[in-house]
Amino acid sequence: MAQPRFRAPRGTRDILPPESTRRRELVSRFADMADRAGYGQLESPVFEDVGVFQRLGPDTDVVAKEMFELHDRGDPPQHLALRPELTASACRAYVEHRPTPPWKIWYEGPQFRYERPQAGRYRQFSQVGAEVIGAEDPAADVEAITLAVRFFEALGLRGVRLLVNSLGDPADRSAYLAALGDHLRSHSGELSPQARATAERNPLRVLDSKRPEDRAAVASAPVMIDHLSPAAAEHFEAVRAGLDDLGVAYEICPRLVRGLDYYVRTAFEFAASGLDVAQDAVGGGGRYDGLVEDLGGPPAGGIGFALGVDRILLACDAEGAFGPSTSAVEVFVVDVAGGAAATKLCDQLRRAGLGADRAFGGRSMKAQMKLADRSGAALALIVGPDELAAGEVTVRDLHGSGRQYRVRLGDAAEAAWAELAGTAPGR
RNA sequence: GUGGCCGUAGCUCAGUCGGUUAGAGCGCCGGGUUGUGGUCCCGGAGGUCGGGGGUUCGAGUCCCCUCGGUCACCCCA
Missing domain, CATH: 3.30.930.10 (Bira Bifunctional Protein; Domain 2)
Structure with missing residues (x-):
C-alpha cells in the first residue's frame, strides 16, 4: 500500500x-x-x-x-x-x-x-x-x-x-494611489525587486509585503485613511x-x-x-x-x-477550543447468538430514536464488548443464547457502575431510554 | 510561481562511517480455562523504506529526476 x-x-x-x-x-x-x-x-x-x-x-x-x-x-x-x-x-x-x-x-x-x-x-x-x-x-x-x-x-x-x-x-482611491505611487517611486531604491514590480502593477499590494527590506519604505508610506x-x-x-x-x-x-x-x-x-x-x-x-x-x-x-x-x-x-463532540451512538448491541437479534434490535432502537450500532461478522463477546466501549455508547444490550431463549435482553451500563439486568426484548428501547434519562429502576 | 527542509508499517518515529532475515510505541486482530468492555499480561498480522533511474560487490542510508508534504516569499481563507 x-x-x-x-x-x-x-x-x-x-x-x-x-x-x-x-x-x-x-x-x-x-x-x-x-x-x-x-x-x-x-x-x-x-x-x-x-x-x-x-x-x-x-x-x-x-x-x-x-x-x-x-x-x-x-x-x-x-x-x-x-x-x-x-x-x-x-x-x-x-x-x-x-x-x-x-x-x-x-x-x-x-x-x-x-x-x-x-x-x-x-x-x-x-x-x-x-x-x-x-x-x-x-x-x-x-x-x-x-x-x-x-x-x-x-x-x-x-x-x-x-x-x-x-x-x-473609488475617487479617493485614485488620489491616494497617486500619492502612494509617488512615495514608492521615490523610495524604489530601498524596495525589493519584487516589490518594485508590484508597485507598477498594483501599488496597494506593496503595503502588505512581508519582506524585511520593504518595511521601512512601507512604514513611511501615506495611508488611505488620511485620504478619505x-x-x-x-x-x-x-x-x-x-x-x-x-x-x-x-x-x-x-x-x-x-x-x-x-x-x-x-x-x-x-x-x-x-x-x-x-x-x-x-x-x-x-x-x-x-x-x-x-x-x-x-x-x-x-x-x-x-x-x-x-x-x-x-x-x-x-x-484547545471546540474539541471533538460526543458519540452519536448511545446503545451498542452485542449479539452472540448469531446476529439476527442484533439486526432486529438495532432497527427497533433506531426507530425509537436512539443512536444504535452493532458489530458484524460474528465476533467473540469480548471483541464485541470492546467495540461497544470504543463506540462511546453509554449502554450495551447483550443478546446471547440464554436471553434469546427467554425472549429477553441484558441491559448493561457501560459507564460507571457496570450494573446489568434483563428486560423483555420488546421493552428494550423503552428500557434504554429510561437508562439514558437516568430514570431506570434501581438507579 | 521562487527558494529551503522533509518523505521508513494505519499513526508518531528510531535505523550508527552504505553491509547479513528493516525496529519501537500507539492502533488493529487473537488469546489469558468454558457469555462482558475500559487497566494488565502473552501472541499475531501489517512495510517492494513515496515513485523512477544511477553510483557501488552491496543503498532505507550517496547522486539525479519525479510525486507529495512542509517552511519562507507570494497570495490569502
Missing part, C-alpha cells in the same frame, strides 16, 4: 470522521447564528461563467493566475471556472433574481484556488460567510462584522484579532462607533489591504494569534459597493465576509 494507484490531487484531501463531524458542527453553528440574525442560506453553483470572477479585478492573483478554468462540451464551449470565492457568486445571484434588498444571505462550501499548497492553504478549501447586499448603511457593516466576531467567541476562540481599515471610495472623502470618512466613523457601542474590540490597521480589488470603504480581517504561521488570516471581508452594478445589476452596495473553515479549525486546535 505504499504506492496506491490514486491519491487525492495535490492541495486537496479527504476529511475523515471524526474530523468531518467536527467540521459539520462548526458549519452548523455558523448556520444557526446566521439564520437567527435574519440571514438565509444561498446555495450557488460550484462553477460559474469565468466572467463572473473576472470582475474581481484583472490584477488580482486570484483571477490572474489562481483560477481553475474549464471549457464545457458546448458548441461553442462555454468558458467556466471553479469558484475561487463566493462574494461574486452572491452578487451574480442577486442580479439574476433581484430579491428585495437588503438581501441577507449566508453560505458555506468548497472553493478552489490553484496555489502552492501549505498548511492552512489548500487548492480546495472551505469557507463560511455572509453578505448583506443592497444596504449602504454602516449599521450593516457593524452587523456583519459582529456576526463573525460572535461566531469566533461561540467557538471558544480567544486569540482572534479584528483588524479594520477603510479603503475609501468626507462621505467615506463619515462611514468609517459610524462603523467604528457601532463596534465601540457593542464592545467589539478591533485594531485600526491603516495598511490593511485586501486581495480582491472590489473592496471599498470598510475592509477587515481576522488574524488568529494562535496560528504561528504566515497563514494566520482566518477570515476577512469588506464593503463592495459597485460590484453588483459591475455584474450588470442595479446600483447596490454590499458588505460581507468569509471565514476559512480549515484555518479556523487549526486555530481551535492551537487553542
